[in-house]
Amino acid sequence: MIVRGARVLFALLAIAAPAHAIIDDALDVIRLSKEIGEEVLSSWDIIGKPFNVTGGVELPLIRRREREVLARLAQVTRAIKRLELGIEKTSTIAMLIAKAGGRGARLELRLHEMADLLARVSAADRQMREYVRLQKALERSTLEDFAEWCVSHDQGALPGLLERVHSLVVPPHTHLLGRSILQLVLDDLQEEHPDLCELQLSPHQLIYDMYNTISLTEIKGYAMMQFSWMLLRIYGKGNFTQEASLTRQRYADRSAKTAAAARDALVMARRDVYRCDPPIHKEGETYAQVTRLLQGYIENEVDMNSDQTCRENCGYYTLTQNHGCFKDQFCSNQAACTGRIIDCQYIDSDMWVCPASPSSKRRYEWIEYENGRTLGRVSSCNRGTTKVDSWWKWTLTHCSYCFCLCEEAVGVSERTFSLREVLADIQKNKVVTGVRLLKVDRVFHLQISEGTLGERGAIVPGNWVPVQKFDPSDPGFTNGVDYHTLSYERRAIDLDELDSPAGHVLTGVRFSMIGAHLHFEIKATPFNYTTGKLSPSRSQWISNDNTEGAEKPRSRLDLYKPDIPTRSHVPLPVDSTHDQYVEFVNTDLEADAAQSTVPFIDIQPVQPMKGAALASGAGLVHRGARGSGGFVGVKLFTYDYSRHVRAAAPPAPQDDADEFNPIVN
Incomplete structure (x- = not known):
């Protein structure tokens, strides 16, 4: 279970990685979607005016409009790239696939599929950027082939990839395809991974980042498809006004449903972040101690009253202090409690004590009584054990060694907390x-x-x-x-x-x-x-x-x-x-x-x-x-x-039915 859980977390991190850049660059997918929608609309305006096709169209005009559209596309890709600075690329997806293995539960399999689909869309986006960069050296047929793939009905083409991503987030038939991947992630994180502390990322933040990553993929796909329709229109393949409108409507529909699925998961997701045990505990680096607030302490009853008598028993001393060291008994071999002595009890008369190092916060490493009872982990004793025996006074009273708690003086202990804001x-x-x-x-x-x-x-x-x-x-x-x-x-x-x-x-x-x-x-x-x-x-x-x-x-x-x-x-x-x-x-x-x-x-x-x-x-x-x-x-x-999770539909042109006369080849 632990191994499978680790594989799932690797997968979640790989899919959610892009949102870190979203936070860093102060730009979210809602704003980006709006900006690109407006850029697409203005780009259609460039080529929306009818050509005079009498006698054909000169090649320079085609190339000029092609350059104008690709320049607009370059602006869009730069906006998208702003959200991807510093993001792990395909190597992260490759690591995910290597870690996730080929078998596992339903969530693992869907994370596999999601990672693969996102990687393929990202690869297409990178190819498009490269084409934009090299546009002057490219043949028209290269751009035309890529544009046709971006709008093809083939299941392996870009529209099919986007629909498959969407079906993982919003299954069209829940009774057949199960629940949303976001809900599966939520269940896994909240039930099987109660301690996400090493991620330093709450389940809520992780799901939000996954939503942003999926939405960013949708934006990439929408931009590629719309500009592909434009290029095909320039190349005289058709008008494509209705097709572009359908692309916009489908993008808006998917975005709205993805946002709704994300909200449902986010409302239920835990938002807490804390730390777990580190691989190695190091005092001063991973933990600190309150010291000598209450510490086990051996004291003879004769030293816990000012009369130096042994008339009472250990239980009598519930709150007292040290009053001296009678005849240099065991008290001369240990530091006296400089604060209050609390809740004493009698365990046995005689014992062997293993003293702690003078530099230690402890007084003793362990204690072993003659009756066989041991306090602490008995092992070898670096400083050698000390035999401690209770004794009788000449008054025939027994002076017993008690086991008490010492509340050291403030100057000796470390137990102060600042109350400053x-x-x-x-x-x-x-x-x-x-x-x-x-x-x-x-x-x-x-x-x-x-x-x-x-x-x-x-x-x-x-x-x-x-x-x-x-x-x-x-x-x-x-x-x-x-x-x-x-x-x-x-x-x-x-x-x-x-x-x-x-x-x-x-x-x-x-x-x-x-x-x-x-x-x-x-x-x-x-x-x-x-x-x-x-x-x-x-x-x-x-x-x-x-x-x-x-x-x-x-x-x-x-x-x-x-x-x-x-x-x-x-x-x-x-x-x-x-x-x-x-x-x-x-x-x-x-x-x-x-x-x-x-x-x-x-x-x-x-x-x-x-x-x-x-x-x-x-x-x-x-x-x-x-x-x-x-x-x-x-x-x-x-x-x-x-x-704050909502989908903003891309702006629609004032008149989707603008007349357009295609280029005559």
Whole structure:
């Protein structure tokens, strides 16, 4: 199933590739269709005037009109080529065919057919461009043969290729030919590929790009057919006024039905983009850790009270601190907890402890008790094990070693989140095109990339906005205003997926505090889709302010016996839903001796199409599974293009029945 899914994704990328250039060049198929329709109409006007055929027509006149038509065709091909700069050509289709193989499910077979048809139309378009470039050196018969192929009734000719492309998008008989290829793609992406994160392209964007690619193919075909009718008319093969009109009508009909099929698929397609597990986890590159918020810690009860007594048991010490090191026992071999000591428990009197490296964020690699219980993964111990035995005082009281959780002092741990707003420069018409979390100087920040918004959703990619670094210990910075430091009582983070209202785009993100929860918010700004102009004064912050005390409170995402997430042998899927929260906790005792704080923070950038995609929303999600602490990471929502997908019929001449006297051969 995974192999077949990979082949399908290769196919989708190959078919959808041209739309990337559409975004980059700020020109979409609707505008291009209109422009070429107008160019075709004006080109017909050139040759629409009747010839005086008395005594025949001189060859120079034929050549002059031929050159005029081909010059107009050159303008059209240049407009189309603007949408194809930087696009992978036939080699991409060849790669698709090699990857897809010769067998597979219905979707694979149709993707094969679609890729083949698009490649053949593109080949014809390239040949036409070459003929236009070499027109002065070509024989009339060469152009005439090509024009006849472009309008031939043969199934392998251009009209037949376009009809076959259309039948894949809008099957004429659904009970025989099945569903639209766009619906099949939608089903495949949403059911078999829940994690499209490595594509950095949402299912919605992928389907939109496929629609644009198919529409661009229709435009190429329409231009070639119309100019072919013109050439054949110049060469005296007939009037072709009615044929040109039928070509225009059929193109308009196909375009309208393709747009309707695309809208149906786009409305249902997911628009979220996030990151999956990388091939190799690298701290500082793909993830970061909250450190020493809650960490397993061995302490003797004699050192957890100011009287240095052993009258109580381990369970008595639910909240305390270190009060010294009695007679240089095991306490002299480890760093004391400089913060609060929480939730102690008794496991066994005696144990062997494998200490971690001084440079490690851990205290211990593993612990093995005499009763056979082990905490962490017992293996060889580089620094040598230390025997730790509980003991009796002369007062005949037993001083037990307890296993507790240490909440280190703020200066020793890394658990601070910036609450500063992170905004795109909306005064310069810039919008958010990417988001990531990262840790800078012991503080976690949100960071955005921004791009310049243009007409009809076009984005000119920009750069990552520099992080506003600061040191919370400096004067003038306040906890709860400028930053939030996690603590045992205030360690929840809300998991929300926020989208802008219709007609708005994403222009900012921030963390805030709602009660004891670190909370995520987005800034939305309305814009004019046609012109691309933002309305900064009407921007608004959007959040889900639900709390645990509400009538329908947030649900908690529980981490069951969480281990270090980088130890997982399987990819960790998104397991959170909107309106949840998760608490930062210590890893499981048995799995990791409670030495790490989870979830980890995914710091991989989420930047659809390398900053060239329009985004409307963002959120925080948790990726994890039973037995793993998982990762908290960001996601983006690409813009909903469904409301803008429509077909514009090419303009019709004022009088399709203009008199025309063909050339007499």
